[in-house]
Structures are given as structure tokens and as C-alpha cells.
Amino acid sequence: MTTVKAYAAEQADKPMAPFNLDRREPGASDVEIEILYCGVCHSDIHTARNEWGGTMYPVVPGHEIVGKVSRVGASVTHHKVGDTVGVGCFVDSCGHCGNCKDDLEQYCENGHSQTYNSFLQDKKTIAYGGYSTHIVVTEKFVLKISDKLPLEAVAPLLCAGITTYSPLKHWNVKKGDKVAVVGLGGLGHMAVKIAASMGADVTVLSRSPGKAKDASELGAHHFELTTGKENMKKMAGSFNLIIDTVSAKHDYNEYLALLKTNGVMVLLGVPPEPETVHAASLIFGRRSLVGSLVGGIKETQEMLDYCAEHNIVSDVEVINIDQINEAFERTIQGDVHYRFVIDMASLKN
Amino acid sequence: MTTVKAYAAEQADKPMAPFNLDRREPGASDVEIEILYCGVCHSDIHTARNEWGGTMYPVVPGHEIVGKVSRVGASVTHHKVGDTVGVGCFVDSCGHCGNCKDDLEQYCENGHSQTYNSFLQDKKTIAYGGYSTHIVVTEKFVLKISDKLPLEAVAPLLCAGITTYSPLKHWNVKKGDKVAVVGLGGLGHMAVKIAASMGADVTVLSRSPGKAKDASELGAHHFELTTGKENMKKMAGSFNLIIDTVSAKHDYNEYLALLKTNGVMVLLGVPPEPETVHAASLIFGRRSLVGSLVGGIKETQEMLDYCAEHNIVSDVEVINIDQINEAFERTIQGDVHYRFVIDMASLKN
Numbered sequence A, B: 001m002t003t004v005k006a007y008a009a010e011q012a013d014k015p016m017a018p019f020n021l022d023r024r025e026p027g028a029s030d031v032e033i034e035i036l037y038c039g040v041c042h043s044d045i046h047t048a049r050n051e052w053g054g055t056m057y058p059v060v061p062g063h064e065i066v067g068k069v070s071r072v073g074a075s076v077t078h079h080k081v082g083d084t085v086g087v088g089c090f091v092d093s094c095g096h097c098g099n100c101k102d103d104l105e106q107y108c109e110n111g112h113s114q115t116y117n118s119f120l121q122d123k124k125t126i127a128y129g130g131y132s133t134h135i136v137v138t139e140k141f142v143l144k145i146s147d148k149l150p151l152e153a154v155a156p157l158l159c160a161g162i163t164t165y166s167p168l169k170h171w172n173v174k175k176g177d178k179v180a181v182v183g184l185g186g187l188g189h190m191a192v193k194i195a196a197s198m199g200a201d202v203t204v205l206s207r208s209p210g211k212a213k214d215a216s217e218l219g220a221h222h223f224e225l226t227t228g229k230e231n232m233k234k235m236a237g238s239f240n241l242i243i244d245t246v247s248a249k250h251d252y253n254e255y256l257a258l259l260k261t262n263g264v265m266v267l268l269g270v271p272p273e274p275e276t277v278h279a280a281s282l283i284f285g286r287r288s289l290v291g292s293l294v295g296g297i298k299e300t301q302e303m304l305d306y307c308a309e310h311n312i313v314s315d316v317e318v319i320n321i322d323q324i325n326e327a328f329e330r331t332i333q334g335d336v337h338y339r340f341v342i343d344m345a346s347l348k349n
Helices: A042-048 A151-158 A160-170 A186-197 A209-218 A229-234 A252-256 A279-283 A297-309 A321-332 B042-048 B151-158 B160-170 B186-197 B209-218 B229-234 B252-256 B279-283 B297-309 B321-332
Strands: A002-008 A017-023 A030-039 A065-072 A084-087 A090-092 A134-138 A178-182 A201-206 A222-225 A239-244 A259-267 A275-277 A288-291 A316-319 A339-343 B002-008 B017-023 B030-040 B065-072 B084-087 B090-092 B134-138 B178-182 B201-206 B222-225 B239-244 B259-267 B275-277 B288-291 B316-319 B339-343
Touching (some): A065 A134, A065 A151, A084 A151, A151 A160, A151 A186, A151 A316, A151 A339, A160 A239, A178 A186, A186 A201, A186 A239, A239 A252, A252 A275, A252 A279, A259 B279, A275 A279, A279 B288, A288 B279, A321 A339, B030 B084, B030 B316, B030 B321, B065 B134, B084 B151, B090 B134, B151 B160, B151 B186, B151 B297, B151 B316, B151 B339, B160 B186, B160 B239, B160 B297, B178 B186, B186 B201, B186 B209, B186 B239, B201 B209, B239 B252, B252 B259, B252 B279, B275 B279, B316 B321
Parallel strands (some): A178 A201, A201 A222, A239 A259, B178 B201, B178 B239, B201 B222, B259 B288, B316 B339
Antiparallel strands (some): A030 A065, A030 A339, A065 A084, B030 B065, B030 B134
């Protein structure tokens, strides 16, 4: 075991605070990573505060991890010391179920191991996340990161990037497709950038007129308010795909009406209560309401390579680790453009 | 104009009764059909009783029509006098929108003309349906029917058949796929027959143990009760596709949980109130909740040819027109195996 510095929540109502964490010694297939940057995802807050239930304390959040390989196990072949690498939302899976064999580890039928607040595949060791100086991960779940882009801005690609890239690819967005993005936060701003890079005609749908300028700067071609009935009516039947990143209460039917025939609305957020759906909203126009969860390891590597090729990164605000509690509050208030990223040097020193 | 015998509802609370109907003389592109059989769809009842609102009285229901061509207009090339033909849920569409050009007239962007209780494309003439001795329809919307199968049992293919065939084709059901059919009525029994003919492994999901024998006779490979929590749990993650024909209240989330990763649940029924959907029911497993509305003319012809080739017809109970009010009541009670079909000879004589 190696003891490393970390930040943890020890109880739901306690702030994040310094914590010493034991990391396993790298096994034969393991990669030890010195973490340089870790993004702050809203899931980190939900988990730290036990808002979804089931948090195992102490919890060390963080699943948007970028760093350098510091040690490798004897049989590791894909990574070597000094390589720039990343770790996303999960660190292992069973490897033998149908979904794992199809490179869909995020849907592992035997339960994948999430990067934190989750059991490793021995079903008893708890995983601790990226708010720490080092992490040890089995090599298959370590991604290669290009040095071409600023690493602090690459970190959020490991969750926000793949979560939006995967459905855009899976539902086959192509040049000229009309794509709407609902909600312009951590996920939404990545959806805009990636959809635009694929040649789609991108519209940001928002309740806040103040987001129009940002939407344009991020690469959206149009900005429309969702607050007026007339405006929503005007957009009826307009979009091939809607990426819905909103986890607050909202009426799915209003957005389904904006889809063209055969259009698809992808849910990425989970509202606090189930929403209602009229069967007629789907039947007239053969529309689809679907969900998508991050992406598999193969697809995450593909996304990282794609973003390096297309110069796509997240818009980030870099913080020191001792600003994390303030960053949580500002994230909850939507007061971030568009992702906080922790500079892990601030934890080491 | 030609005056023909029909049965109509003159008010929401009046029984169906004899009615004289003026049919237009066949124009250059029109086909006049002597109706032999017309199926009784639950939509006929909803419309006759104004249960969906918007019924224009008097209404002559019926959109599962099979008959013989009795006259054709001067420019009709696809049909000739004496041909066996059919008419389904719609009789015209704009013909020039994107969906019409894509053979998806059911989603015509300018509004298709349904077979009854709908305006023709002049947007003022009301359409009257198949509970009558004759109907006049523009040739493109007249389907060719093989004489190989019993015509009374072919009639329901024009609505129940295409409504189930279309999603099974669109979502690409193939040999070995696990397909569940929820609800074993007019639609459900056709879904079982067609899915089984495509090589799928078919399970009927029902609340009624009494349907097990029928399910098996219709070609289902399995029958499962949806009433027990344990039984539902056992089936979690089992199906590639669920065809949900139920229009009564039911919990979509319970059925979504039965889908495999990438599974699709197709709604064909419209419950009286919108149902709730948990985003998580879709996100975990990248599942889809979709809707589908009948099928286009090209696909309806394909379905009729497919059914003729595979010896697929509806299970029907043939009635005389003067039994229609009793048939409505029995349909509401689910007391029909599985479709009433009116022998139109009973109206002529």
C-alpha cells in the first residue's frame, strides 16, 4: 500500500477536507498515475452529499482524471512511465459478459466498477476517485491522452465529453443534421462543441436569454428560448436529435414535439421525479425517447483522439483543491463556465 | 354522386344505425370498391362515441376494408374492375412533403386524410369509412390483395396487421431476437403471429393466466404473467423489443426494465393519461421508448404480400352489420378472438 494525499467527504453534511488514502501497489496489469488535473462533475457533489443515497463514507470523488504514468506492472504493454493518460467514470468491469465483449463496459451485466463510491471487481474493495495525488487502475481502463491540447481542459472530456460524444455518434449525427442541446452546462457546452464539429446545425434551447452569447461562442448556430409557447410552436418538427442535459424538472412532451419524424431525444440528466410522457408524443412522428450513459473504453479513446484532431476541449476554470467546497456551491448555482478543474499540484504541495 | 347503404353513429350516445351515404363518382384517378368485409377496430368505437373528441357526425367508421374493384377512372393503371383490393387507415395525403416522398404518408407533414372522420385533401370534404357497401379512393391508396387467403381474415391486416408489422420491420427484428408482446388483443395477436414468422423468440406478457393457451396457439414461444414482482424481476434485461399494445394505464418503467441493452419498447396504444418515465429507466442500458403509427402505403403493400407468402391472417369472428352494436360492447370487454369483421353482404341485402 502507498498512502497518498486526497480530499474526501466523511459525512453527507461535512465539507470536503484533506484525507489520507491507501492506494494498492500496482499489480502486474496495473498502471499507477500521478494525477495532474481532475474535473469537478455534478455527480461528485450528489455523491459527496448522499443525494442519490448509497454513499459509502469516506468518499473521494473525481472521475475526470488526467495525469502521467508513474509506475507500471510487469505485464503492462499499452502504457509506459511518463505517458500522459486519463481515467474516466469507471475503472473495471467483468470483461466477459456480452456488453463487455461489445465494448460497452458502461452497461456491464455483472456491474462495472465506478471510479469512486463503488466496489472493485472483487466486490469488496471500495474505489476512491481522482481528488487525490495518485490512482492505480488496471491498464485496460487507462486512456491515452494527446499532449497536443491543454491537459486541464482535456480532463472534463473523460465524463462530460464522452457522455455527449457517445449519443451523437450512436444516433449517427452527420453534416446538416439539426441538433438541439437543452441546457448549457458542463454537458451541454460539450454537446454543442462536438455536434458542431460533426457538421450539425446546432441550436441551444434555454430558459436564460443570458446564455445566447455563450452559445454562439461555443459554436452553436442558433439560440432559442424555451419559455414562450409561441417560440416552442414555431420550432415544432425541427430537430433530428435533441440532447437533453437537464436534471431539473421539465416537460419531455414539449421537447418531443420539436422533433422531426424519426427524431430522437436523448436523456442525459435524471430529474428528481419521473416525468410524464404522452404515448401520442412518440406515436405521431415515430419519435424516440432514449437514454445514454457515458461510453465504453474503446469509444472513450475514440472520442479523445477525435477531440485532439478537432481541437475540442472543455471550457474550464482551474482551482486549487482548497477551493473545492466553494466550487461545489458555485456548480450547484450554475456559476461556472463550464467546468471546474482541480490543479492537483495544489494538493501535493 | 351515388347513394350507398352504410351504418353511422349520428351522435356520441346513439347506437350505430343504417344511414344513406353519398359517394362521389370515381374521378380519373379513382377506384370504386364494392366492400366485401370491414374489420371492427377499437378506434371505430372511440370515434363513434367521441371518446377522443373531435368526431364530426354523422360518422361512418371502418378502416380495415377488403373488396372488389367495381369501377375505375380513366387514368387508373394499377387496378382494374374485378381486382381484389384493400383500403387501410388513410385514403390520401399531400404527396409532396418530405414524409410523403419517403413513403411515410402516415406522417404527412400537411396532414393525411384518414379513412373516416377526417377531411380529404381539399380540407373540406369529410371522409366516410368502410361500414358501407362501396367506397371511392384515389388509386395510390388502394392496396392489392392476394386471393390466396380468406378475405374476411385479411381485412384486419389493413390496420392491426400494418400497425404491428411496421415497427417489427423498422426496428429490424430478426431470427433469434427476443420479442415480447404486451396485451393480447387485436394488435397483440397480430404482433405475435408476425414476430414469430420473422423468426423471433416471442413471449406474451399478460395479466390474465387464461391467455396462455391462446398465446401458444397463435405462435408465441413463451407466456409470462406481469402480475408478480418476482416474475418481472426474473425477466429483467431479457428482450430486444417489446411491442406494447395496451391502452389502459400501466407503468412503462416496469416494462423498460425487461429490455436488454439497446432494447426498444414500442408504444402502439395511448393510455387515457400520460404515464411516468424515469430517465434512469432509459439511461441504464441505452434503452429506447418509441411510438409507431400504422405504416405507409408502400410498406402496407409489402406487409400484405408478406402475409400472403407466410399464410398470416387475423383470427376473426364474422358478424352481420346489424350485430355491430353488440360487437362494440364485446370489443370493449375484450370478448373477441381477436377481431370482429363485418360481412358486408349483410348490408347489401
